[in-house]
Amino acid sequence: MSTTPAGRVLVVDDEADLAHLIQGYLVKAGFEVTVRHIGTEAVEAVREQGPQVVVLDLGLPGMDGVEVCRQVRTFSNCYILMLTARDDEVDKLVGLSVGADDYMTKPFSPRELVARVQVMMRRVHQAGSDPVLGHGAGAAEAAPGSHRIGSLVVDHMAREVHLDEQPVALTRIEFDLLAALAANPQTVLSRRQLVDLVWDAHWTGDEHLVDVHIGRIRKKLHDEATAPRFIHTVRGIGYRMGSGR
Numbered sequence: 001m002s003t004t005p006a007g008r009v010l011v012v013d014d015e016a017d018l019a020h021l022i023q024g025y026l027v028k029a030g031f032e033v034t035v036r037h038i039g040t041e042a043v044e045a046v047r048e049q050g051p052q053v054v055v056l057d058l059g060l061p062g063m064d065g066v067e068v069c070r071q072v073r074t075f076s077n078c079y080i081l082m083l084t085a086r087d088d089e090v091d092k093l094v095g096l097s098v099g100a101d102d103y104m105t106k107p108f109s110p111r112e113l114v115a116r117v118q119v120m121m122r123r124v125h126q127a128g129s130d131p132v133l134g135h136g137a138g139a140a141e142a143a144p145g146s147h148r149i150g151s152l153v154v155d156h157m158a159r160e161v162h163l164d165e166q167p168v169a170l171t172r173i174e175f176d177l178l179a180a181l182a183a184n185p186q187t188v189l190s191r192r193q194l195v196d197l198v199w200d201a202h203w204t205g206d207e208h209l210v211d212v213h214i215g216r217i218r219k220k221l222h223d224e225a226t227a228p229r230f231i232h233t234v235r236g237i238g239y240r241m242g243s244g245r
Helices: 016-028 039-049 065-072 089-097 110-127 172-182 191-198 209-221
Strands: 008-012 032-036 053-057 079-084 102-105 146-149 152-155 160-163 231-234 238-241
Touching (some): 016 032, 016 110, 032 039, 039 053, 039 065, 053 065, 053 110, 065 079, 089 209, 102 110, 110 172, 146 172, 152 172, 172 191, 172 209, 191 238, 209 231, 209 238
Parallel strands (some): 008 032, 008 053
Antiparallel strands (some): 146 152, 152 160, 231 238
16 A cells, blocks of 8 residues: 655644644545644745645634735745635635635535545646746747737646746646636636636535636736736626637
8 A cells, every 4th residue: 555645735723623633634535734823834834845735724813824825925836725714705805815726614524625635636736846936937939738819828838827928927726727718719618617627527615716816817917807808707607718809
């Protein structure tokens, strides 16, 4: 029997009992798990240990989950699953707006959390690269395995994006969403289709999570929703990629 861990996960929650409960379920599922209870220690753990997935409580004392997420996003592209104590839309959007990839509201099923982590880890293995932000320098041309939409080049093989020949730093989820749209130009993809392509066909979270990530991508591409150059909203359905207005 193989003893190779399924991946590295960092659990960050100031509720020690809950943190260790989550740890137990994840270890049972085959993951290597580290636990931290303080925001500053969590940032250092990400820097030193390079986990592929971070399970992060939004309501940490001192440096809260929002600030942890902001700091982590300056040097790491790990998946971040945010935990929020209230079923509050503001809490969810605040966490997602600073770079979290998904969220769960307490109380939650530990088994569902493990399933979400497993989905994220499968994306890590499919991408085949370390969870660190990094993009090549210089001009980008649409090579095999790439798509060009106007001045935007999405390189699927290198997992790089260039706008006006300048690199654009995206999180893993952001890249996967943009790549899915770029690979299907002028095709309307529903939220559910994008969830199936980017998360997993068995993923059961809120499909409107797609909207938040699309909003972050647009911001990084300087793409206004009211006058889009790249990502067009098809009301009541989803999104399509296409050059021009």
